[in-house]
Amino acid sequence: MIEAVMNAAQRLMEALRAENAALARLDLTAAADLAGPKRQAAEAFAAAYDAAHRSGSRAEGEERRRAEEVALHLKDLTAENRRLLERAINLQSRVIEAIAGAVRPPGPGTYGERGRVRAGRPAPVSFASRV
Numbered sequence: 001m002i003e004a005v006m007n008a009a010q011r012l013m014e015a016l017r018a019e020n021a022a023l024a025r026l027d028l029t030a031a032a033d034l035a036g037p038k039r040q041a042a043e044a045f046a047a048a049y050d051a052a053h054r055s056g057s058r059a060e061g062e063e064r065r066r067a068e069e070v071a072l073h074l075k076d077l078t079a080e081n082r083r084l085l086e087r088a089i090n091l092q093s094r095v096i097e098a099i100a101g102a103v104r105p106p107g108p109g110t111y112g113e114r115g116r117v118r119a120g121r122p123a124p125v126s127f128a129s130r131v
Contacts, residue, residue, distance in 0.1 A: 013074060016080075019081060
């Protein structure tokens with residue numbers, strides 16, 4: 001059982017390393033493509049860990065030392081992943097704000113029907129239907 005946990009942890013570490021590398025170089029497309037494999041690796045790790053826990057399996061001796069090393073490494077990789085994801089989200093937000101600011105019309109009005117400038121906010125609209 002412990003070997004299954006270690007194999008799943010190795011797969012998760014590889015997924016995190018790949019995503020972290022993509023995020024570090026700000027290749028957000030590649031990072032997004034790696035989200036699925038990372039999620040699958042995390043789910044496999046959680047399942048292996050739960051199975052080992054339910055069966056009462058415990059790492060002993062050298063295997064325990066190796067498991068503790070892997071746990072620390074996973075902790076470091078996930079902390080780096082979180083930091084890099086937060087940086088990417090912050091950057092994306094700034095880009096979106098810059099684009100939104102560039103296309104926003106000057107002044108308080110907005111463009112209405114047929115390009116006329118309309119003051120204030122558009123009126124709310126509600127739709128209802130029966131099926």
